[in-house]
Amino acid sequence: xxxxxxxxxxxxxxxxxxxxxxxxxxxxxxxxxxxxxxxxxxxxxxxxxxxxxxxxxxxxxxxxxxxxxxxxxxxxxxxxxxxxxxxxxxxxxxxxxxxxxxxxxxxxxxxxxxxxxxxxxxxxxxxxxxxxxxxxxxxxxxxxxxxxxxxxxxxxxxxxxxxxxxxxxxxxxxxxxxxxxxxxxxxxxxxxxxxxxxxxxxxxxxxxxxxxxxxxxxxxxxxxxxxxxxxxxxxxxxxxxxxxxxxxxxxxxxxxxxxxxxxxxxxxxxxxxxxxxxxxxxxxxxxxxxxxxxxxxxxxxxxxxxxxxxxxxxxxxxxxxxxxxxxxxxxxxxxxxxxxxxxxxxxxxxxx
Ligand SMILES: [Zn+2]
Ligand SMILES: [Zn+2]
Numbered sequence: 001x002x003x004x005x006x007x008x009x010x011x012x013x014x015x016x017x018x019x020x021x022x023x024x025x026x027x028x029x030x031x032x033x034x035x036x037x038x039x040x041x042x043x044x045x046x047x048x049x050x051x052x053x054x055x056x057x058x059x060x061x062x063x064x065x066x067x068x069x070x071x072x073x074x075x076x077x078x079x080x081x082x083x084x085x086x087x088x089x090x091x092x093x094x095x096x097x098x099x100x101x102x103x104x105x106x107x108x109x110x111x112x113x114x115x116x117x118x119x120x121x122x123x124x125x126x127x128x129x130x131x132x133x134x135x136x137x138x139x140x141x142x143x144x145x146x147x148x149x150x151x152x153x154x155x156x157x158x159x160x161x162x163x164x165x166x167x168x169x170x171x172x173x174x175x176x177x178x179x180x181x182x183x184x185x186x187x188x189x190x191x192x193x194x195x196x197x198x199x200x201x202x203x204x205x206x207x208x209x210x211x212x213x214x215x216x217x218x219x220x221x222x223x224x225x226x227x228x229x230x231x232x233x234x235x236x237x238x239x240x241x242x243x244x245x246x247x248x249x250x251x252x253x254x255x256x257x258x259x260x261x262x263x264x265x266x267x268x269x270x271x272x273x274x275x276x277x278x279x280x281x282x283x284x285x286x287x288x289x290x291x292x293x294x295x296x297x298x299x300x301x302x303x304x305x306x307x308x309x310x311x312x313x314x315x316x317x318x319x320x321x322x323x324x325x326x327x328x329x330x331x332x333x334x335x336x337x338x339x340x341x342x343x344x345x346x347x348x349x350x351x352x
Pocket of ligand 2: 145248249253266283287
């Protein structure tokens with residue numbers, strides 16, 4: 001990997017901003033695929049070839065075998081018509097999807113509503129079943145994604161193509177900007193929640209019990225499936241849930257309308273909303289109004305998790321639900337809000 005060091009003075013010669021310095025260096029080297037990374041002491045910069053930094057081969061090979069096993073599992077479930085195992089897979093997917101979309105995403109990442117301790121514990125259990133990393137890590141990456149969308153600091157930057165933002169970002173080393181700018185995202189509120197702190201501390205044993213053992217045992221005893229079908233059902237469900245979540249990062253950033261803010265990449269994608277069972281695919285709305293617990297405008301749109309949150313609010317389990325007002329939505333749609341220098345002006349009222 002070619003790395004060339006320059007002093008800050010060399011770079012900032014006739015430059016007043018980092019962006020200008022970037023442009024100057026790129027022009028000087030005629031290497032548009034290069035980016036610069038600011039070192040911690042801000043005195044030197046490093047050139048890195050952005051096309052060559054690393055595949056994590058252990059992850060790549062593991063993912064390949066995981067998907068071979070996935071297709072073998074699908075084949076077996078079809079051939080043996082294990083319909084009960086399919087039903088169980090869909091049933092438990094609902095709960096794990098709720099843990100991700102309502103728990104990790106709307107509650108912890110964006111604070112779109114507040115939840116009582118019992119509800120937070122239940123959502124933590126569901127999120128653990130999903131097996132998508134602990135809540136703290138999930139939310140930290142997601143806040144970084146919102147703050148630096150479609151830049152190198154976005155962990156799944158959609159400008160690097162569908163494959164990268166869908167799964168490739170998990171198979172390659174993090175871009176240095178992800179690490180550097182990740183430090184600017186405040187996640188102290190997450191660790192202030194004892195539920196998040198507990199899950200992070202005991203994530204591995206919790207995941208083995210709740211995400212691996214529990215679904216297999218429940219499928220075997222509650223749905224009367226064989227042990228092998230129970231295992232395959234749980235495994236297939238896990239791989240499907242990973243891809244459905246990844247579609248929010250890929251398809252919902254590439255395909256669909258942009259009725260609220262055409263200046264950002266996220267789009268309104270009904271297919272993604274259906275597969276994640278939570279309406280997270282209405283992504284142009286969500287990136288425009290990230291503090292809104294409904295994740296989409298009211299109306300015909302598929303939004304089961306919105307109703308779940310409202311039901312919990314009626315039962316006293318959820319409170320302080322935040323919504324974008326119809327007036328604000330109308331103003332934004334007419335594009336009369338002041339555009340600032342910020343890339344995502346409408347996210348300003350949102351402090352995570
Ligand atoms: Zn979000
Ligand atoms: Zn997004």
